[in-house]
Amino acid sequence: MDAESKLKQLYRSIILGYNKNPYHYEEMESPDHEIEAYNPLCGDKYKLFLQIEDGRIKKASFSGFGCAISKASTSILVKRLEGMKLDEIAPMKEEFLNIAFEGAPTEDEEFEAFAAAKAFPGRSTCVSLSWDSLQEWLDQQ
């Protein structure tokens, strides 16, 4: 694939769409948990807000700034988290990272949009930033 096509794969409408219209991109007034996702190397910084009821995420939102890739990835994460049990998060993260970095086959179009990031090793932390931070938080629970 030439450089131009690789770029077009990366900056597909799914990623650009979520970058422009991120899901629940707002601070939560009284969240049960607030998780910071920060990459000091590039300066990307998000806050994830979770409202949890009976071990299930009732509502999720996020705020902060970063590149199109990290913002879209965080946006999709937040959207998927809603309604999810806490113990379902780790398997979902594994599935997402397998698709994004290992090229695992999938019919999940939103996850698949990040598979193009494989051609851009410098951008892999943009893809996984919020997912990794959430995992770190989960590990401490």
Add this chain to the structure above:
Amino acid sequence: MSTITADTTSLDVQAIRSDFPILEREMRNKPMVFLDSAASSQKPDSVVKAMDYYYQQQNANVHRGVYQLSQEATDAYEKGRHLVQGFINAASEKEVLFVRGTTEGINLVASSYGRKFLQEGDEVIISAMEHHSNIVPWQLICEQTGAKLRVIPVTDEGELIMEEYEQMLNERTKIVAVVHVSNTLGTINPVERIIELAHAKDIPVLLDGAQAIPHLKIDVQALDVDFYTFSGHKMFGPTGIGILYGKEKWLNAMPPYQGGGEMIETVSFEKTTFNELPHKFEAGTPDIAGAVGLGAAVEYMEQIGHEAIQKHEHDLLVYGTEALSKIPGIRLIGTAEDKASVISFLLDGAHPYDVGTILDQMGIAVRTGHHCTQPLMDRYGIPGTVRASFAVYNTKEDIDRLVEGVRRAAKMLA
């Protein structure tokens, strides 16, 4: 070495490019456009060859052996110091210390000067446009001594607010440490005035010259600066070597920074006395090949000539600023009157990393991010910038490619 025309203000950029084999490389199947010299410049053949020759023909430890090879290595190392002394017009070689780079130069002064002269309630003045390397070392010594850090603010255009600086200077101020040329904004600060105002109150001044040394003629005596520090790798020399210039009176008054070999006169378990300058501050086996390479870089720059370098880079700056300004949605960060060849910008609605990735796919290397100046990014309320920086080997064609790339990025990310 390239042929230089008799006119000292013009240069043959193609001849200069031929001194840098790396510039012939392709990136992403396209001729590489290297616009990140402010992070690290490329190295001419002569620098690489000088270091090769040292390792292949002269390698031995310095200031130690009685044998001929060690003497040759010492001569090669000290020749580097001699060349730098002339390059910055230091009064004596004793005032020219080899360090690893600008960061170490600042850490040396902050630690050594700080331990000796800073006390609780004292003040250190820096500016809002400092690189982290001229913030953190001062924070560390302030924590240890109880001194306080004060920060000269900047205008929206990226210039220091000199009235505020003037008011900040007082009897508690023990040192002023500011950047000569901003790595993020390109601003050339009015360092003569900064020094004059500080000296009127007997306060010494350190200048971070990392971004000034590749562009401007530095005369430490004319500036009357107390400390001036810079890195070799931003001025066509190798990584791992840099210079701290310090006035002899300060260097004599300051305690050693690191202990070890080379920096001692006599050692016993009861008491150690220290070697004379500059060795007092050069503990351990130094980066000998680095000093040789830095010397070759000095010779390279002197052969081209500062006037020619400055004129060429200024032409690129003017050309680039004008061309980039025409792109819809672009915002230049840093529009000071007096600028070095650095252009920082943002594209409406696009994050610098995304722009950088698209430019990279077109074979164009730029810097993206906060450029180690987070407080400055906070000042402007931005996450970072895209930064293109130009060196003597860049051309207007490079800038044309950049402009084409930025237009493409704007379209793609729209």
